Amino acid sequence: MSSAVSITLVQQPFIVAAVAQNTAKVLEIAAGSQSDLLLFPELTLTGYPPEDLLLRPDFQLLVEQSLQQICAAKLPNTLVLGHPWRDGEALYNAASVIQNGAVIARYYKQALPNYGVFDEKRYFTEGTEACCFELKGQRFSVLICEDVWQGAPAALAKEQGADWALVLNASPYEIGKAQQREELLQTLAKHLHLGFVYVNQVVGQDELVFDGQSLVVSPDAQLVFRGKACEPELATVNLAVPGQQYGHTELAPRLSVEAEVYAALVMATRHYIQHNGFPGAVLGLSGGIDSALTLAIAVDAIGADKVQALMLPFAYTSSMSVEDAKAQAQVMGVEFDSVSIEPMYNSFMQQLTPLFKGKGKDTTEENLQARIRGVLLMAMSNKTGRMLLTTGNKSENAVGYCTLYGDMCGGFAVIKDVPKTLVYRLADYRNSLSPVIPQRVIDRPPSAELAPDQTDQDNLPPYDDLDAMIEAYVEHDKSLPAIVAMGYDEATVRRVLNLIDINEYKRRQSAVGPKVTSRNFGKDRRYPITSWMRKQR
Amino acid sequence: MSSAVSITLVQQPFIVAAVAQNTAKVLEIAAGSQSDLLLFPELTLTGYPPEDLLLRPDFQLLVEQSLQQICAAKLPNTLVLGHPWRDGEALYNAASVIQNGAVIARYYKQALPNYGVFDEKRYFTEGTEACCFELKGQRFSVLICEDVWQGAPAALAKEQGADWALVLNASPYEIGKAQQREELLQTLAKHLHLGFVYVNQVVGQDELVFDGQSLVVSPDAQLVFRGKACEPELATVNLAVPGQQYGHTELAPRLSVEAEVYAALVMATRHYIQHNGFPGAVLGLSGGIDSALTLAIAVDAIGADKVQALMLPFAYTSSMSVEDAKAQAQVMGVEFDSVSIEPMYNSFMQQLTPLFKGKGKDTTEENLQARIRGVLLMAMSNKTGRMLLTTGNKSENAVGYCTLYGDMCGGFAVIKDVPKTLVYRLADYRNSLSPVIPQRVIDRPPSAELAPDQTDQDNLPPYDDLDAMIEAYVEHDKSLPAIVAMGYDEATVRRVLNLIDINEYKRRQSAVGPKVTSRNFGKDRRYPITSWMRKQR
Missing domain, CATH: 3.60.110.10 (Carbon-nitrogen hydrolase)
Structure with missing residues (x-):
């Protein structure tokens, strides 16, 4: 029966x-x-x-x-x-x-x-x-x-x-x-x-x-x-x-896409920290949206008492960034400190200038700022045992708009597989539960603040376009002509695809982070570093 | 017919x-x-x-x-x-x-x-x-x-x-x-x-x-x-x-094992640099055997005129190291500069001390030295376009005796899959062709020189033993009891295996380097970072 x-x-x-x-x-x-x-x-x-x-x-x-x-x-x-x-x-x-x-x-x-x-x-x-x-x-x-x-x-x-x-x-x-x-x-x-x-x-x-x-x-x-x-x-x-x-x-x-992705990132971060035995997490808070979202996820994952935020300002850091970072840390109730990177930057430049032999300024000096921040954050991580969370998004990782051994430092890359356009949607979603990210952080034009009045869009196409190109090339294996046919300028598409190709070496040394798209940079996409694919286009 | x-x-x-x-x-x-x-x-x-x-x-x-x-x-x-x-x-x-x-x-x-x-x-x-x-x-x-x-x-x-x-x-x-x-x-x-x-x-x-x-x-x-x-x-x-x-x-x-491995490393280094379009290579020369061997390989790979060596001394750097590094650079005919890391170290410590809140010295300060060197070398690499070669060997990589974002910085890890004992054999082999590595570099006890009178053997078993344990565990999947049965002290074996396990996160962010053993850290060995294997022993 x-x-x-x-x-x-x-x-x-x-x-x-x-x-x-x-x-x-x-x-x-x-x-x-x-x-x-x-x-x-x-x-x-x-x-x-x-x-x-x-x-x-x-x-x-x-x-x-x-x-x-x-x-x-x-x-x-x-x-x-x-x-x-x-x-x-x-x-x-x-x-x-x-x-x-x-x-x-x-x-x-x-x-x-x-x-x-x-x-x-x-x-x-x-x-x-x-x-x-x-x-x-x-x-x-x-x-x-x-x-x-x-x-x-x-x-x-x-x-x-x-x-x-x-x-x-x-x-x-x-x-x-x-x-x-x-x-x-x-x-x-x-x-x-x-x-x-x-x-x-x-x-x-x-x-x-x-x-x-x-x-x-x-x-x-x-x-x-x-x-x-x-x-x-x-x-x-x-x-x-x-x-x-x-x-x-x-x-x-x-759940909505935003609620589901947010839940996935929170659990992934919680388990990575807990299962690897870290007593907490530390991160660099820049006043920008990526680190703001990462902080929110970290606090939701392991609690405010286990999270420490560091602001590391320099000459190009706007007062708006300092205020917003501080405000978010306060709202979220996490330990917050601010340390200027200026003395270290000056020491490095003093030692390096004779070696640079009069060569002009280039991205070297921008990378230097990012790397000094990386060293400071890792020192805090080493001294406290707390793991450093890195805050880069998928769009940056794709085109290499990030500094190896600089802002890429860290054990876990919380939003590594989150395109910038989705970063905004997740920030709005999180704020809809309770307001933790200052609205100005969401509204202002994104900037790495590594040079005067710099914005991301000086060097990159608008994120709506960039993310569509990245998805087409990385997730759907579309060719250059097929992406151009989506309605983009050929020179821009060519530049973006070349950037994706040549930055494989950076991604290979990046921290792991949770997969949320159909193809993440990690186990999902296994590309050679040495590759002449871009020379065939 | x-x-x-x-x-x-x-x-x-x-x-x-x-x-x-x-x-x-x-x-x-x-x-x-x-x-x-x-x-x-x-x-x-x-x-x-x-x-x-x-x-x-x-x-x-x-x-x-x-x-x-x-x-x-x-x-x-x-x-x-x-x-x-x-x-x-x-x-x-x-x-x-x-x-x-x-x-x-x-x-x-x-x-x-x-x-x-x-x-x-x-x-x-x-x-x-x-x-x-x-x-x-x-x-x-x-x-x-x-x-x-x-x-x-x-x-x-x-x-x-x-x-x-x-x-x-x-x-x-x-x-x-x-x-x-x-x-x-x-x-x-x-x-x-x-x-x-x-x-x-x-x-x-x-x-x-x-x-x-x-x-x-x-x-x-x-x-x-x-x-x-x-x-x-x-x-x-x-x-x-x-x-x-x-x-x-x-x-x-x-060929002998040494000649064959040496030839493999030279070709691998040459092709990685050339096929990725770098105009040359830069590396940190410490006065130790790993960087000395790496320099010899780099010069044999792409020629002395394309290689630049930097010595980055600090308080713990012995005069012997400075002399030997300079001597080798001279013999090999490469561009050589020396830059003290002291001003940067002092700047960092000044800014960090208030945050450290009276916590005592630990490896944080050692890592700081290594990371300042990494930042300097990357700045030279960025400014000249030359790729940074990293100089760590397989034994270090195995047990994590290296600093992430410090001496691990670099695009290509020339001797990454070469155990320390083989590093010595390769140095002797290269010197048998023409004397390029000062004999004192080969003969002196190895040291990271990150603390006063430090030697590798303060923290690690003798390299003959260590390399045998690493080979047994990594290349042959031997268990702890099986390695102890090879004649080693159980506590030491346990410590070495635990070190190998917990340092997977460092290796995951390390540069690629040429495989020469039966199982390299890379495509050959795919281990989870989050793993409780060591808690089962």
Whole structure:
């Protein structure tokens, strides 16, 4: 006889390589649960992605010990959890079904993503078989992440009589991804008459953000449950017997793009700082919008008491910048200090002038200002143990409008993958919750303030245009003629693309930061530094 | 009737994405050749590895145009050259056989490496068929690089009646690799009675060094030809008719490990500087062995007139260091200047002291010295356009005995993959050619000179031990107990492994540098920054 199966979706953070701690978390959650079934995310025990740790025999040993420990606990519920598994020469991205202290079934992921941020073919062998088990008269099949995007593994599960697919995921966030997942599962459910219980990781791991937003889609393609974005959650859903209708649904609200990206950046920053054991964060506050937004995110991530802001003015710093930086620090309640970089700048120039042999001023002197600030901020970071957050946005990173070892200093680049136009939208969004960024910071023309009366638009096209060009070239692989055809001046497009190409060396030495677009500068986009691509245009 | 086929092995540099320039080189070499056959290296037209450029439609278009141009030249010889090739949805790592202005055969690489530094499954679909053609009565088959390491593709070529396999390669250098290649080809020849003409790229491309050392092994497993290490070469070999013996062989000498690594570093440095269009290089000379060796390599790579050395002394710099640095610069004939960092150090400390609020001295002050040096060197680099070379070795990089944004500043890290013990051997080797590094630099105990009477061994185990631990952990994935079992103190091993783990964040922001060991810090070893592996020990 079939009856409803209660299932807990374990949308919780599991940390990379924290096998003992992840194991303890599994045991604790299971011990506190009355559910028939607990579904955990992909590679529960090791976190995702463990990268080349997967090649280490001592790492595999930890996983084996963890599984033994979980089995030994002889929990009353059925657990479905993920872990790497070695079988002979082959390593699999696996999931185990554990019941009464024994692994009653084991699944090997069939579809291994090896594009974008993924490198699963570097490590894993593809599985070829479905994995089904029965519970209270309903038939379940196990799938892992990419399996549902490929389609065939879900069809195979259905062929083998499954009512429900239990899907373990580590699906990285990007704008629009949550909606894609819902549409995908509803389409699959409709075609296959198969239900989906989809649990996603909810953790920031280096440049990846796993945003949760777990889902339950019934075999009749109804969205029954949606989990929260970027928040840990333990949700229990009763899976109706096939043919029965769902009486009610439980859907966390779909967020706006701005709210969702902001939540992703906050969680990514919080986890990077906490999981790497830093007592807090420090950042340079310039009076500009990038550092203002970064400060807001940092405070929302770890609390004002753990964040320190430094203003580092020079001759070109406007009084408006000093006032606005101070005002924001005050509103947000963070420690704030101001240190002039003038004495250091003068010392450097005194020592350097004889070596420069009468060569005129150029960007060297601008870079020098940025680098002195970098040294000061790193000194504060070293002395306090607090990590330096770097504040550059994606538009700057793309065209190299930033100084290596200067404003690029820092352990985590909070808005690295946020184009400047989106920076403004996020600032407005954050201020709509409570006013923390002075309006003048948002309204004034952006400037690096490294020369008198400088503005970004002296050197760059307007950000609306620049961001459209960057998206076309970086995210959509469009050619120069195709971008010109979008309505831009050829010389400008050529200059922007050349800047993107020649600044690969800077990006290669940049801090990691959370991916939010369809292609970030990082694992997503792997370009050679030495490249003559620009000479072919 | 069979008769000897003359084949030219085109061991020449092909630059990544320089499709027009590579095409011109192919045409020029072919036009100047009387050979029946010219064999080029893997991905001739695009260079190797083009990485994510392969995903761009405009990049594929360049390749198509290049092939049309080569065919249109209607050259009298047969060309076998490599390029990516799109067929429908699939992209292949291909080789074309071009005769009389037409592609008479096309091969798709069957074995796609996706481990170590390789990511070919990210881009390419595997071929499944052999590709044979006849010339002057002999039968040739085409293979590409990894194909010979897997064995099956060579066996398939033999099955289809080939006398010779023409192998296009981009085989990255590492210590011992040249010997492995020779043994592999001789073993395959012996088993299959198949001859091999093996042409390797000879170019430095970011962190990869393709060392040439092309080979011809006859069907009776005799080594007939060996090309030079890390030097371009156009060698023509007459392929005897099967059954005939080779009258003579032409073997470039096998180099010692030191000579080979040194040659690899020189070529890598030369190509990185030249192919990225820098007019020269600048580096900080400390009086220590790492910068001394780096200077020697830089001068051998691009000439003394293009290299500038800066000594940046402080209170802890010994007079011996100043004297030795100056002496080496003089012997090598490079521009040399000395600038005290004292005024800047004092300015920084004056501004920082109030912020430090009476906290005691720690490594902050040491890092400050290193970072002031970094800022000065980058200022010189910016002002002159010369690229800054960074001088850290693999042992330092492993345990983080280096300052981010300090001595780690620079575009290319010449000895990044050279363990300290090998640094000494390379210095001795270079001095055996001509004495350029003062003997005292080699003999004195190594020191960062960031504190009074400091030596490296105050903080680290002796380098013989340290390098053995690093190799075991990094290159061979050995566990802590396994390394302790090699005869080291457990507390020391634990400390070293923890240092390696926690310094991933520094390495992630380090400059690229040439791979010479079996696993470099770079494409070869992809570790998460956020990792609790050390908490499992």
